[in-house]
Amino acid sequence: MQRPSARRDVMNPTQPTDDGSGMGLCGLDLMADQHRLAWLFRAVSAGEFLAVTAADAPAARRSVLESNNLAHETLAEWIEQGDRRGIRLTPRGRRLCVALVALRAEHARLLSHLGVAFAEDVRLLDRVAVRTSARNEFVARVASTMKGTLREDVLLEVAGRRFIKAAITQASVAALGLRPGIEVFALIKASSVFLLPTGEEEAHASHNTLAGTVSHIQRDGDTTEVTVDLGSGLTAVATGKAALAAHLSVGEPCVAAFRPSAVILGRVA
Structure with missing residues (x-):
């Protein structure tokens, strides 16, 4: 049985495995370009700050927000000051990336030891892994x-x-x-979230309400997307018609609300 080589650049998080699978461990493709952690890995290689182009900014920013939400802590910060935009890793985020790089190297050695048949099983696990479009x-x-x-x-x-x-x-x-x-x-889909001024929670007692601060507003024609910093590394994203954020500005407190259903x-x- 021919075995794939374990020789690879473990500091390049988006490099595929030598058998072409690009698989992660236990069905999780942690290193692929489309994975939310890919931008964090690029930030590791960049040093203290990873500059991001305007074209890549939406994907990179979403990667930061989603990673922080799922981690229950701040792994990275999205910095946007004038024309300067990019990612700065926290010590915790950098430590996580280093751990996953080590895990990737061990995974490569495991595939090398067990051979191509095992790699096929890992590919099957990746095919049944689920990702969602929820913001x-x-x-x-x-x-x-x-x-x-x-x-x-x-x-x-x-x-x-x-x-x-x-x-x-x-x-x-x-x-x-x-x-x-x-x-x-x-x-929760972003279109299911609506925003309230602080103090109006009681009028929506049957809804979930999370207080926070508007951190980003993006308008595209008659559609508006608003990001709310909820604290503790959490963010909420709401999308809707232009009137969604008519009464809000960046830095202003607000409440993100959505139905339990x-x-x-x-x-x-």
Whole structure:
């Protein structure tokens, strides 16, 4: 059996494996260009600051926000000052990237030892791995569940001891095996999020409300995208018609609100 060579540049996070698979470990393609961590790896090679072009800015900025959300801490900072824009890693983010580089090197040696047949199995795992288009992705822990007639309300704790509620069917609760202490992904489409001035939460008591500060506003024709810094490394993204942010400006406090039924839950098997 021919075995792929383990010789490779472990400091190049986007280099494919020698067998052409570009696979990650256990079905997670951690090093691919399209992975959200790819921009963080590029920042490692750049040193203290990775400058990003205007064309690449949306993808790079999204990578930073999503990585911080899922990590429950700040792995990187998105810097935008005039024409200067880019990524600055925190010590924690840099340490994570170094750990994954080491993991990648060990993975290469494992493939070299086990051969091409094992690489085919890893490729299969990657094909069944799921990614989503939701702009708001939070790692959460189930705090409690409350059973209703047809659906069940699941209370979730996210970073910073904040809580949101998801309303899903009892069948989904059973299928996911949800119970207090279980870790899940909470997904909310940006179009399901609307923004309120602070102080108006009581008028939307049936909604999830997360207070924060407007950190970015981007307009494209009659559509507006607003990013809200929620603290504790979390951000929320809302999109809608131009009126979405008519009453808001960068640096202003606001509240991101969304219905419990807009929250989609997932769990890593």
